[in-house]
Amino acid sequence: MATATTTGTTTSTGGRSQVARAHVQRFGTFLSGMIMPNIGAFIAWGLITAFFIEAGFTPFGPLGGFGQNAEGEPYTGLVGPMITYLLPLLIAYTGGRMVYDVRGGVVGAIATMGVIVGTDIPMFIGAMLMGPLTAWLMKRIDAIWDGKIKPGFEMLVNNFSAGIFAALMAIVGFFVVGPAVLAFSTAAAAAVDFLVTRGLLPLTSILIEPAKVLFLNNAINHGILTPLGTAQALEEGKSILFLLEANPGPGLGILLAYTFFGRGAARASAPGAALIHFVGGIHEIYFPYVLMKPALILAAIAGGMTGIFTLTIFDAGLRAPAAPGSIIAVLAQTASDSYIGVILAVTAATAVSFLVASVILKASRDKGEGDLTEATSRMEAMKGKRSSVSSAVVGTSGGADTGGTSARELADGGPVRHIVFACDAGMGSSAMGASVLRNKVKAAGFGDVKVTNAAIANLTDDFDIVVTHQDLATRARPKVPSASVVTVDNFMGSPRYDEIVEAVQQRNGATVPAAPAADTAASGTASGTASGTASEPAAAAATGGPATGGDAPSGGAILTRERIVMDGGARDAAQAIDEAGGLLVAAGAVTDAYVASMHEREASVSTFMGNGLAIPHGTNQAKDSIRSAALSVVKYPEGLDWNGKPVTWVIGIAGKDNEHLAILSRVAKIFGNKEKVRQLDEASTADEVLELLGKVND
Structure with a gap:
């Protein structure tokens, strides 16, 4: 198999910086992944603190943790235990x-208890260290005896290994990690105090504002500012650190400048972006406007410095993190004595950012009529993910009807490691499409790229490219906001498959040319021969079915001469489903209920596959109506209108459990081979068709 060429031994400075930035982004994203799901807990703690501590809106000792009960014992309250243990x-x-x-x-939380009780400050940094580290070590330990435990002893070994290792890590946390994190936190707090006392804190905007646009801010915000800010808020009731990065003023000023002094698409889209940014708290929406005119980063820095300077003058801060960075979240977390300072900080940051950005735009010959779509694509490439919000505002979503990704957008982004075909049930159409595309991707030299299939309901946001029928795009898109979504109108011969292969080449940095579309499946180059001796295992792996020579589907021959009709009598898709389904019923493979479910499937999404083929099959709920795996084949020599698509062959499919996956893999291989399709079209007898399709019985 051809392999991708590599770059030379020397790496450019730009390449090194991109790799370093990508590592920082991934690290920041990981930190954010630990903090963001728990922001609700931070908000709850902030509200309890605001209302019930001694200086709160409604002081109440039993909840705020001040005063004594009737027995003279001090109240524990909620504030201290929540920040010390819960968070x-x-x-x-x-x-x-x-x-x-x-x-x-579980083991990460246990180990973190050692860090918590070994120190006297909130151990957020310790938790972000001990949780993932202990889990990673536990995973490596489990791998040592994976598959070696005698049946019946699995639960015993798993429970005791977790308990023993977690206890040991808690002790390590108490004696080693806790003191180290305490020393780091003390040094970081001293550095912040140094900046504050000398009036240098506004200078942090020189680092923070460019870091935001480059998606490097998560490592700073969630790795340092949030833990230090929370510790400061516990002692003082508020912290300025929570607003260093979350202030929406700098971004709002830039968007307002585009609204008044920009041109073209940038000016037209800026007001909507400003609303989403300021009220919705999605700051990344203004990043493409800065990338389109990099000099505007000066406006963001100036606005950020002004906001921080205003906060220091009024000694203002927030009680807890404001996430997302919406003005609503900011005001909700503002300390009771800081409303004036916070409001002025946001206003001043907006005003200064607006003034600087306006000067830059008015003095520039290009006032924003540049390619905002390209800037958004660059922003998404730096982020390493697709930004559904930015794409929606600037109009790069690939069309409102389908939510698909254009060829240019598809080529942008990080390396492609996993492509998934999604259909209603994750079985029929998607299994065949996965088989076809996998062969194409392998032929292009990317055997390490996974091509699988799944039901839309089971999609998760960890795929790089999602392929789905155009009628299902609106259901798939919300589940995979970070993926490129490719919509097709058939799963067998869509020209978009070649776009996907080209995108894999560009995003994975390969120089191997893809095999021509007409020859990929037919020749079997790099993935097997035309007879399928080498490529079927790969195709089967893509669909989850067994390879040739593995366990065959139960119930005898999948296709027999009696279930092949050479001159179908149907005139539309509904009649064709009845005709193909009737053959399965007559063979005793399914009940009438299964045929009804074939119609249900067709009503939800078309089973037209391309290359003149349709494969009607039942829904997931109709599995109990299948008695044995079987195929029926009906040919329509004059062609059949399948809801606007030309069809010559209709293949009814029924498979118990996962048998249909192996069947679909073999059908896909045959109809992906243009020479085989030509021979089928020229066949005049059922025996000829059975000989050509007989591989489904292997």
Whole structure:
């Protein structure tokens, strides 16, 4: 198999910086993944603190943790235990679960208790360290005896190994990690105090504002500012650190400048972007406007510095993190004595950013009529994910009807590692499409790229490219906001498959040319021969079915001469489904209920596959109506109108359990081979068709 060429031994400075930035982004995203799911807990703590502490809106000792009860014992309250135990443990559990599911979350939380009790400050940094680390080590330990435990002893080994290792890590946390994190936190707090006392804190905007546009801010915000700010808020009731990055003023000023002094698409889209940014708190929406005119980063820095300077003058801050960075969230977390300072900080930041951006735009010959779509694509490439919000505002979503991704957008982004075909049930159409595209991707030299299929209901946002029928795009898109969504009108011969292969070449940095579309499946180059001796295992792997020579579907021959009709009598798709389904019923393979479910499937999404083929099959709920795996084949020599698509062959499919996957893999291979399709079209007898399609019985 051809392999992708590599770059030379020397790497450019730009390449090194991009790699370093990507590592920082991934690190920041991981930190954010531990903090953001628990923001609700931070908000709850902030509200309890605001209302019930001694200086709160409605002081109440039993909840605020001040005063004594009738026996003279001090109240514990909620404020202290929540920030000391609950919040760090939630962070540790979330981080551990990200690494090793629930088992990782449990051992991570246990180990973090050692860090918590070994120090006297909130251990957020310790939790972000111990949770994932303990989970990762637990995963490696489990791998040592994976598959070696005698049946009946799995639960015993799993429970005791987790308990023993977590206890040991808690001790390590108490004696080693806790003191180290305490020393780091003390040094970081001293650095912040140094900046504050000398009036240098506004200078942090020189780092923070460019970092936001480059998506490097998560490592700073969630790795340093949030833990330090929370510790400061516990002592003083508020912290300025929560607003260093979350202030929406700098971005709002830039968008307002585009609204008044920009041109073209940038000016037209800026008001909507400003609303989403300021009220919705999605700051990334203004990043493409800065990338389109990089000098505007000066406006963001000036606005950020002004906001921080205003906060220091009024000694203002927030009680807890404001996430997302919406003005609503900012005001909700503002300390009771800081409303004037916070409001003035946001207003001043907006005004200064607006003035600087306006000067830059008015002095420039290009006032924003540049390619905002290209800037958005660059922003998404830096982010490493697709931005559904930015794409929607600037009109790069690929069309409102389908939500698909254009060829240019498809080529942008990070390396492609996993492509998934999604259909209603994740079986019929998607399984065949996955088989076809996998062969194309392998032929282009990318055997390490996974091509699988799934039901839309089971999609998760960890795929790079999602392929789905155009009628299902509106259901798929919300589940995969970070993926490129490719819509097709058939799963067998869509020209978009070649676009996907080209995108894989560009995004994975390969120089191997893709095999021509007409020859990929037919020749079997790099993935097998035309007879399928080498490529069927790959195709079967893509669909989850067994390869040739593995376990054959049960119930005898899948296709027999009696279930092949050479001159179908149907005149439309509904009649054709009845005709193909009737053959399955007559063979005793299915009941009439299965035929009814074939119509249900067609009503939800078309089973037209391209290359003159339709494969009507039942829904998931109709599995009980299948008695044995079987195929029926009906030819329409004059062609059949399948809801606007020309069809010559209708193949009815029924398979128990996962048998249909192996069947579909073989059908896909045959109809993906243009020479085989030509021979089928020229066949005049059922025996000839059976000989050509007989591989489905293997």
